[in-house]
Amino acid sequence: MPAGAPRPGAAAVPGAPRQTGPERRxxxxxxxxxxQGSVQDAERLVVEGTVESSxxxxxxxQVTHGGVFRGGVEVEDAELAGTIDGTLTVNGSLTIRSTGRLIGKVKCRRLQVEDGGQITGQLEMITDGAPARPTASEAAKAEPAAGEGSSEAP
Known part of the structure; x- marks a missing residue:
């Protein structure tokens, strides 16, 4: 029967539920x-409801429209159509959709904000090969030492 033929073929396809190698957790x-609480060993987190985590x-x-994430998160890539309230570090690309709101502190390497997307708080861009920018007090301490060899007595 033609209806029976695709079933055996479908069972042999590598997309069977037991094969999880190429699939992401x-x-x-x-x-x-x-x-509320901690999440471990998830490669991909999709927030349609509410997540609170340190x-x-x-x-x-991925925070969808209507989704809310409160707390801290570090990821490779992020897409925001809902709300993040906290600290977000994105080592790759951050996309804020037109309905997305980011409240707090964000560090990212690449940023795309659609018209209507909002960032309220502190934004820092990650650059290749350079550590995060030093604070003003750290920069003030480093400049005299670099500018003049022995300006201070021991």
Whole structure:
């Protein structure tokens, strides 16, 4: 039967549920669901509801329209259509959609903000090969030492 033929072929396809090598470990927090605490070993976090956590590390973060993330997160790439309130570090690309709101502190290497997207707080760009910019007090201490060899007595 033609209907039976595709089934055996489909079972042999590498997309069978048992094969998880190419698949990413994904945690989806659905609409109307609230999660508090830590998340471990998730490669991809999709927030449609509310997540509160002190620090999460993942490869990818997606906060959908209506989703809320409160706390700290460090990821490779992030897409924001909902709200993040806290600290966000993105070592790759951060995309803030037109409905996205970021409140707090963000560090990222690449940034794209659609018309209507909002950032309220502190923004720092990560540059290749350079550590984060020193604070004003650290810079003030470093300049005299670099500018004049022995300006201070021991």
């Amino acid at each position: 994904t945690l989806v927090v659905g609409r109307g669901i609230s999660v 620090m999460i590390q993942a490869s990818e973060l």
